[in-house]
Amino acid sequence: MKGEAGKRILVLRYRFIGDTILTVPFLRNLRRAEPDAHIVWVVAPGSSDMVQGIPYVDEMLFWDPVTIHADSRGAHRTLGAKWRFIKELRAQRFDKAYVLKRSLSSAIIAWLSGARERVGFDTEGRGGLLTRRVPYRHDRHEVLNFLEVLRADGVPVTDDYLESWSTAEELKKADELLASEGFAPGESFAIIHPFAAIPQRGWHLEDFARLAALLGEDGLRVAVLGAPRERGIFEQSRDLFNGCADLVGKNDLRTSMALLRRAALFVGNDSGIMHLAAAAGTPLVALFGPQSPVKFGPWSERARIIYKQFPCSPCRQKFFTECEPSQRMKPACMEAISVEDVLTACRELLEGNGSRGEA
Numbered sequence: 001m002k003g004e005a006g007k008r009i010l011v012l013r014y015r016f017i018g019d020t021i022l023t024v025p026f027l028r029n030l031r032r033a034e035p036d037a038h039i040v041w042v043v044a045p046g047s048s049d050m051v052q053g054i055p056y057v058d059e060m061l062f063w064d065p066v067t068i069h070a071d072s073r074g075a076h077r078t079l080g081a082k083w084r085f086i087k088e089l090r091a092q093r094f095d096k097a098y099v100l101k102r103s104l105s106s107a108i109i110a111w112l113s114g115a116r117e118r119v120g121f122d123t124e125g126r127g128g129l130l131t132r133r134v135p136y137r138h139d140r141h142e143v144l145n146f147l148e149v150l151r152a153d154g155v156p157v158t159d160d161y162l163e164s165w166s167t168a169e170e171l172k173k174a175d176e177l178l179a180s181e182g183f184a185p186g187e188s189f190a191i192i193h194p195f196a197a198i199p200q201r202g203w204h205l206e207d208f209a210r211l212a213a214l215l216g217e218d219g220l221r222v223a224v225l226g227a228p229r230e231r232g233i234f235e236q237s238r239d240l241f242n243g244c245a246d247l248v249g250k251n252d253l254r255t256s257m258a259l260l261r262r263a264a265l266f267v268g269n270d271s272g273i274m275h276l277a278a279a280a281g282t283p284l285v286a287l288f289g290p291q292s293p294v295k296f297g298p299w300s301e302r303a304r305i306i307y308k309q310f311p312c313s314p315c316r317q318k319f320f321t322e323c324e325p326s327q328r329m330k331p332a333c334m335e336a337i338s339v340e341d342v343l344t345a346c347r348e349l350l351e352g353n354g355s356r357g358e359a
Contacts, residue, residue, distance in 0.1 A: 007037040008092055010115055013100035013146075014063050017253075017272030018296060020047040021279050023100060024054065025160045026146040030098075031056040033155045040092065042109075045075070049253055050276065053165030061088070063109075089113040098153075100146055102136060119153050121145075143299050162299055164279035166258045174251075174258035181223065181245040189221045189245075190346070191259065191277075193268035195230045200319040202269040203287045203337060204328050205233075209240035210339045211267065215346060216243055220264070223247050225256060225273065265346060274298055283349040285342055289333035290317045304345040308336035 009030070013023045020043060031039065041057045045064050063085065064075035076082050090113060097110040099120030107126035110118045120126075122133035134152045136145060147157045175185070183189060192212055196202030212222040224241055226234055226248035234241075234248040251259065257276055260266060266277035266284040270291055277284045278300035286298045288307040292314035297305050307313075310333050315322060319331065326335045 007034060007096070008094045009034060009037050009039045010089065010092070010094040010097040010110070010113055011039065011041045011057070011100065012097065012106050012110060012120075014042050014044045015047065015101070016044075017047050017050055018275040019142075020044070020050055021162060021164070021272075021275045022142050022299065023146060024051065024056070024163050024279070025143055026098075026100065026150060027054070027056040028163070029147065029150055029157045029159070030155060032158065033150075040094070050164065050257070052254070053167070054163075061085075086112045098149060099130065100149065119149060121149070139294060141297065141299060142295050145295075160299075162275075162279040164257055164276065166254070166261055166280075170254050170258040171261065173255050174262055177247065177251055177255065177259070178223075178245075178262065181247070183221070183223075183245070187221070188264045189223055189262075190215055190265040190267065191223050191225050191247075191263045191282075192244075193225045193266070193271065193273045195226050195233060196269040196271060198317070198319075200325075200329070200331060201290050201317070201334070203334055203342075204330060205237045206240060206328075207337075207339050207342075208267075209237070209244075211342055211346075212241060212244050214339065214343050215265075218347070218350075220350070221245065223259075223263075225259065227253075265350060267342065267346060270296065278303060285345045285349065287334075287337055287342065289313075289337070290315050290319075290331055302349065304349060306337050306341050306345060308333050310336075 013019060039057045040059045040061055042061050042063045045062045048060055076085055094113055094115040096117040097113055097115035099106050099110045099118060102121045102123040104124045104126045107120060107129040111129045118130045119132040120130050120134060121136040123136050127133045132153060134149050143160055147160060150157055192208055194205050194208035215222050223245035224247060228249035231249035257280060260277050260280040260282050263282050266282045268274050268286065270286060270288050274286050278298040283302045284298055284300065285304045285306060288305060293305045293307055312323060313333055323331050
C-alpha cells in the first residue's frame, strides 16, 4: 500500500503502559505504508510518557476519562469534557480510524469522530460501528493481534519488534543515579522489580530477596526498582534486600527506561515495567501465574517466561474464591515458581544461552 499525501489517520489505543508499548510495531508498520499521512494517536496521559520521541506519529491526543483501571487524572470526567474531546476529533476530519481497543466505547469514539473508514476488532457487539471488522484471537499475542488489523486492511507488515527511546540527558541521569548508589561506570548489574499492581499476581518479596542474594553470590550486583507508590511496601521488607541498591521511588518512568537500557538483566512480575524492559532490549525473566503469558507476555527474543500452568490456568483472578491461598496469601501457581527456576533462567540469559520460551 502506498501512502497518500494529505490522508489523516486516527489510532485509538489508550490506557496502560503495556498496551501503549505493544502498539509501537503497529504504528511503525503503518507509518512505513503511509509515509505522508498525518497520524494521530489517542493515548492516556501517563502512559504517553513511555513513547516520548516516537517518530511514527505526528500528534498524540490525551483521552482521560475517570476509570478504576488506570492512573486516571479525570480530565474528561464530565459529559461536557467528553463532547469537547469528540469535537476536537471531528475538527481533524479523519479519513480512517484504527480501533485497537476492544471496548464498545472506543468504537463509539471512532464513529463520532466522523472518520469515513473505521477498522477494528469485532468484539462487544460493536461491529455495526466499524466499516471493516477484524476477528480478535485470545490465543495470540497482543502485538500480533494489532498487526492483524493492518493486514486485514491491506497494509503490509514487515516486522514486529518493540522499541523505546531515551535521550542522552535521561541516560546521564540514570548513570548519575547509579553512581550515587556506588555503581562503577559500566558495571554490570541486574534490576529486579518485585511489585505488582494486584499483589496476588506477584511473586513473594522473600523469594525476590533470596534470588537477589544468589545473584550477588554469582558476582552480579542487584538494584531494586519501583515507583514512589511502592515505597511503603518496600520499606516493610527492606531488611530482606540487604546488599541491593535501593532505587524504589527515586526516579520517574523515563529514568527507569534509561536504567533498563543500562542493566544486564531484568527480573519481574507481569507488569508494565516488564514490557518496558522488553522494549529496551534488556534480557529479562518474567514471572506469570494467574494470567497467561500468551497474550501479554514479554515480546522479546531475549526473554524467559516462568509459568507453571495449572488446570485452572489462566483464571478469572477472583482471589480467593476459586482457589485456596497459600500461607503467604499467594495462589498455588505463583507459589509453584521456585527460586531455583528463576535463578536458572537468569544464569542462562547472562551466559547468552537464553531464548524466548517458558520454563
